[in-house]
């Protein structure tokens with residue numbers, strides 16, 4: 001088995017933010033650097049192009065797309081997103097959308113692909129929220145459907161509910177959404193996914209893994225998707241500054257291994273995005289996001305996997 005395809009663009013970390021802004025914008029560059037340091041072969045990296053805003057029409061309101069891209073949204077709408085408007089912000093968002101799409105396409109070709117960005121699951125049809133401008137998960141799913149993929153599961157293990165995703169495809173039986181999240185956390189007004197596992201902050205590692213496994217196996221066996229888009233957010237880790245779960249680093253690794261191996265065993269293509277993770281200590285945060293890559297390498301390249309600590 002060869003290494004999974006990895007998708008990255010240097011613009012992901014190129015965004016000037018006010019000092020003390022809580023978004024760890026540097027984490028993408030850190031992650032890319034660490035993967036290079038451990039010897040991930042250059043040929044497995046793929047660089048996406050930004051999408052054209054009109055490609056978003058199957059996911060977002062055309063007026064919202066135009067206003068946001070031109071910097072014409074009002075201050076309240078921008079505050080809800082949580083980033084000050086800049087041309088850089090739009091460029092990196094459109095590139096990240098291209099990245100999740102490319103990751104899904106590579107997964108269809110090679111079985112498994114990982115995006116060093118993505119997971120903007122709080123973006124709604126005509127509104128952004130919680131650091132999310134456009135919903136890359138739904139955008140990629142709809143775009144792949146136009147290319148003939150019929151049944152898609154969006155499996156979201158970020159600690160926050162995938163509320164934008166849930167609402168965007170609420171009436172679409174061909175895209176099944178499952179969100180496993182902390183019941184007492186942002187967004188405080190939850191939407192209804194096809195399957196929500198709203199867990200207490202006190203959940204223990206074993207119990208968490210068991211619930212994830214049950215939901216995943218049930219979905220894969222019952223719905224038999226042709227593609228799984230996996231949001232591997234690490235904000236459920238015990239050291240996260242915005243999550244309330246107490247999960248260990250090893251549990252994140254076991255969880256990611258479970259998702260990737262379950263798909264691989266069934267020969268279902270899986271496209272993973274790194275999702276949320278909030279720590280000011282970028283070295284510590286990067287180590288958590290690396291668990292997804294360790295899990296993927298464990299299935300394909302053990303020598304490489306052994307270079308990432310759990």
Ligand SMILES: [Zn+2]
Pocket residue numbers: 158159160233235276277
């Ligand atoms: Zn999150």
